[in-house]
Amino acid sequence: MSGLYLVPTPIGNLGDITFRAVEILEKVDLVLAEDTRKTGILLKHLKIRKPVRSHHKFNEHRALDGIIRELLGGASIALVTDAGTPGISDPGYLLLKRCIDEGIHIESLPGPTAFIPALMNSGLPADRFVFEGFLPHKKGRQKRLRELLAEPRTMIFYESPFRLCKTLEQLAGTLGEERKASVSRELTKVHEETVRGSLKTLLDHFRENTPRGEIV
Template sequence: KFNEHQQVSRIAERIARGEDIALISDAGTPGISDPGFLLVRTCIQQGIETECLPGATAFVPALVNSGLPCDRFCFEGFLPQKKGRQKKLIALAEEERTMIFYESPFRLVKALEQMAEFFGENRHACVAREISKLFEDFQRGTLKELIDHFTENGVKGEIVIIVEGKPKKEEEESE
């Protein structure tokens, strides 16, 4: 995380010298919410051919199994931890597509509380945990219900949060 730019340059130089390099991740598809995209971008900029083989990506099964609309969505990955977090949430409050976030189990309740503050506590959401693993779990409900659940029960594992987009005006009026 803290030396990714130096590592990318070093690896790109090795590839340019003729070495074959594979980028493999133990946390889903490389390049999705990790610095792997920097290596791909650098290689493309330097005219180095890249190839991507499909692999596991936690957000796709989390989205599909959330029960929320998945015809239009935006992947936000990890929210900024400090600087820019509030500004990002304010901007996303108007997003009409289903939103996908990654979050640490240690920051889950705080993230849900902030989403409830900016999106409204009645916004529907799903917290998917440990996708495709032994303890896979999906908790669905309003942001308020999810805050209550995870405050009471705690959470472990890799987390994907799926939040419904802002309802369109005609949907709000018909409710």
């Protein structure tokens, strides 16, 4: 089973891990993890003992050649992130692209990703949507927002709780205060919450109620 395996991990509730994900994690030679401590907790919960190596946005460029050599030598490697699916607003794209270029076997497992349950919870049209991930923090942010002004589909963003109000304010300024929207946080966790309404309503709510946790 040599090759690269992209293994989604739970976004909160550990019960969301799939049988196939567990099977792959049990069989591979090595696990590449965005945060070895968080992945270690998951593996301990699953009673899986495997070598775990750090692989994140700060080291993925310099680690790439070594990983490719291992894969070409017949190793089986799983790539996981802290939560969700590798490569979606998380490390993974560079390694995936290089494996494709080198003709290395790749398997991407289906599994948890935060924006799908958030979209379902939102009550907004789900037949056509666009995933924007994180908006640029500074440079290019206003340009990106202006580009989205004519976007008719439901738009999905990730955001940190610390920038949420600022982002809602900017979205309201660009798209209009009455634009219908939804904010989900802490999905699949004990304090899961979804707030729906106009951008102005959401902004007022989170100015009064400090947001915490992962935001979609």
